[in-house]
Amino acid sequence: MDATRHAGRTAIVTGAGSGIGRATVLRMVQEGARVVGCDVNAEALAETGRLLAEAGAGADLVVADVTRQEDVERVVEAADGRVDVLANVAGVMDHFLPLGEIDDGTWERVMAINVTGPMRLSRAVLPLMEAQGSGAIVTVASKASLGAGAAGVAYTTSKHAVIGLVKSIAYFYGPKNVRSNAVLPGAVTTGIGSTAAPRVPWAMERAMLAMATMPAPAEADQVATVVSWLACDEAANVNGATVTADGGWATA
Numbered sequence: 007m008d009a010t011r012h013a014g015r016t017a018i019v020t021g022a023g024s025g026i027g028r029a030t031v032l033r034m035v036q037e038g039a040r041v042v043g044c045d046v047n048a049e050a051l052a053e054t055g056r057l058l059a060e061a062g063a064g065a066d067l068v069v070a071d072v073t074r075q076e077d078v079e080r081v082v083e084a085a086d087g088r089v090d091v092l093a094n095v096a097g098v099m100d101h102f103l104p105l106g107e108i109d110d111g112t113w114e115r116v117m118a119i120n121v122t123g124p125m126r127l128s129r130a131v132l133p134l135m136e137a138q139g140s141g142a143i144v145t146v147a148s149k150a151s152l153g154a155g156a157a158g159v160a161y162t163t164s165k166h167a168v169i170g171l172v173k174s175i176a177y178f179y180g181p182k183n184v185r186s187n188a189v190l191p192g193a194v195t196t197g198i199g200s201t202a203a204p205r206v207p208w209a210m211e212r213a214m215l216a217m218a219t220m221p222a223p224a225e226a227d228q229v230a231t232v233v234s235w236l237a238c239d240e241a242a243n244v245n246g247a248t249v250t251a252d253g254g255w256a257t258a
């Protein structure tokens with residue numbers, strides 16, 4: 007860990023109350039960033055604050071729903087006019103529901119959190135990054151960005167879609183020195199299990215065929231370290247990339 011890697015920088019991290027988002031907050035703070043972390047779950051966010059305090063550190067923690075424009079604006083306001091890094095981490099799964107079983111509510115919720123949220127946050131920080139002449143956006147996508155066997159239809163569609171967002175930002179704003187990259191984790195030990203519990207046995211059986219080649223689950227910080235690297239200056243020439251951090255699962 008390099009304590010000066012993000013010194014003098016301000017980073018926004020979504021999904022800061024659990025799993026990869028929390029690990030990203032802890033890591034970015036230890037690497038010198040001022041962090042604004044947000045999460046829709048106030049209790050979980052408070053626990054992140056407690057863990058930071060235990061480590062003698064702190065962050066600005068904002069309870070916010072990334073799907074709500076007014077919440078997104080509050081998060082960006084908390085950064086006080088400078089955002090060097092945006093880590094779009096918040097996300098939910100879809101209980102492995104295949105197309106014939108998906109209800110509109112689940113579809114819309116998954117798309118709103120996994121696609122519209124990163125779009126809204128990225129759009130909100132863009133003017134600041136353009137004015138600064140620099141910025142790095144890192145979006146956590148998934149093994150489900152590459153194929154269909156790791157989740158249900160809504161999650162797979164959302165994680166494919168978010169790659170389009172990542173690449174569009176990279177293409178149009180790369181010349182303005184705003185980089186945008188995706189990290190594609192495989193299985194990671196986090197709290198996402200609450201929306202991963204399978205509901206349709208035959209679909210889960212089918213998914214298990216793809217799961218058969220899955221490496222052992224990673225720790226959240228093993229993904230956070232990739233987020234941090236993509237956001238730092240060493241990755242200055244990396245833009246529009248989809249970086250797998252899945253122990254090799256994508257090779258199966």
Ligand SMILES: NC(=O)c1ccc[n+]([C@@H]2O[C@H](COP(=O)([O-])OP(=O)(O)OC[C@H]3O[C@@H](n4cnc5c(N)ncnc54)[C@H](O)[C@@H]3O)[C@@H](O)[C@H]2O)c1
Pocket residue numbers: 020021022023024025026027044045046047050070071072073095096097098099119123146147148149190191192193194195196197198199
């Ligand atoms: N855990 C895995 O195996 C895995 C694998 C591939 C990709 N991912 C991706 O990693 C990212 C982080 O997930 P995780 O595994 O750490 O899960 P997690 O459930 O531990 O953390 C996700 C956090 O996002 C928050 N969140 C959910 N909806 C929100 C909203 N509308 N606004 C703000 N915050 C919201 C939750 O409250 C939670 O604290 C997600 O995008 C997920 O799709 C996870």
